[in-house]
Amino acid sequence: MSINDRKLEVLRAIVEDYVSTQEPVGSKALVDRHRLGVSAATIRNDMAALEDDGYIHQPHTSAGRVPTTKGYRLFVDRLSTIKPLTAAERRAVHRFLDEAVDLNDVVYRTVRLLAQLTRQVAVVQFPSLSRSSVRHIELVQISDSRVMLVMITDTGRVEQRVLDMPTELSADDVLRIRTLINDKLVGVRLTETSPLITALPSECPPELTSVMTVLAGVMLETLVERGEERIALAGTANLTRHSVDFAGSLRPILEALEEEVVLLKLLGEIDSGTTLHIGIGEENDIAGLAGTSVVSTGYGPLGSIVGGLGVVGPTRMDYPGTIAAVRTVARYVSKILAQS
Structure with a gap:
């Protein structure tokens, strides 16, 4: 393993531990929880190098390290595996969406399902006219x-x-x-x-x-002439699960999510159902949402794209699990539309 690969493994371990524990991660915790195959001293050196390069930072003196936006971006870009949905979750997706009676019901079921699967705020665009x-x-x-x-x-x-x-x-x-x-x-x-x-x-x-x-x-x-775009939103209460991740108040985030034009912009210019868009922290240039991450993709029948769907949550997000949920749900909604 080259030094760059080892540093990536250290960063991956820091991200995974911080997402699961909400606590800054120290070198001793990495040694205890992960099989990195090197000494604590080597891990400390790698952490110092990662901090110098802006991938992690120390929130306060004598604390461990937490990922930065740059660190999350490298982690996401270098993801080698996506956490698949469990068999029970896949069955729930199929059963819940198969019971939809019309297009409106499909959209509203989809947004509720995404919010439940990811424990984030879910956004689904109705098929665009x-x-x-x-x-x-x-x-x-x-x-x-x-x-x-x-x-x-x-x-x-x-x-x-x-x-x-x-x-x-x-x-x-x-x-x-x-x-x-x-x-x-x-x-x-x-x-x-x-x-x-x-x-x-x-x-x-x-x-x-x-x-x-x-x-x-x-x-x-x-x-x-009817050019309006409609949006369904669910799971805003899930933000309170992550209030510790948002400095100050949730108000700016909630206010941003109330604006339909903001929600449409969040989903981005999606032109492919196979393309996943991930905006992390300051990469989101919408006022009030700089402390969030957005994972979105397009959906539509037979390879065409008629709308977008995704989730909004803290940067301290389970990216592998969220990506899997967004992809799976989008794929199944596309299948339903193809059969309608």
Whole structure:
């Protein structure tokens, strides 16, 4: 083992002990708890070198050492193993999410599950309309001049409206309109539907132009102009478990987590479900969250990304366990969406 590898082992031991004990770690504790294969004197020398390089620091005189943001970053970047979920935890994930009845239920179950598994604050973004495609447009005739327009995206999001038509419609009229709309829009990204929807009234039979104009207006409003992003949050009470990790008050963190724009920024610009984003301490440039760590990833059906999910907790976080939980849950949510 080279000196650099040995120092990494010492740093890894310090991080693991500090996460589990909440106490600064000394050389004697490392000798007693870990098989590092060197003397206490050598470990002290390595700790001094790690401190000089900014990976650990001494919180007060005569204390052991604790990791810095730089130390946590090196630990995370050099993780060789991720702590897998237990068989019981995996079964719980499957059972809990399999019982979801619709997309909203999937999201709310996911955020609660992540908070329970990690004992951190969990954040889940609802599937973004801007990342979704049209799966199907259904037109259901309620009466001669009233229809229900149902729009379903590939992420399982459903929007429906009951509309009064400017003229009476036959069953054949409804079928023709539904076929024309689906021929134009199915499989198209919502962000690309606007010109297609706008053109629909001019592309249908003249006797249906007034009806199609009403339908096109509602589809533009619902599918294109509604750009809001929704976020689900759970586990804020878990912050009190770690109050010792946050200097001063929890108020700045709680205030930051109340802002939806902050939560969206926390999840980052996620463009791949295989990419994990880990922001540690001062790496998070959001006011109030410099003392936290964020572990997040994307999710979506069949390799596409329609939203993000993750957790927020103290820098003194069980990174291997948290990473495993975030990855596992994201993978299973993606699978559910692919089957919906």
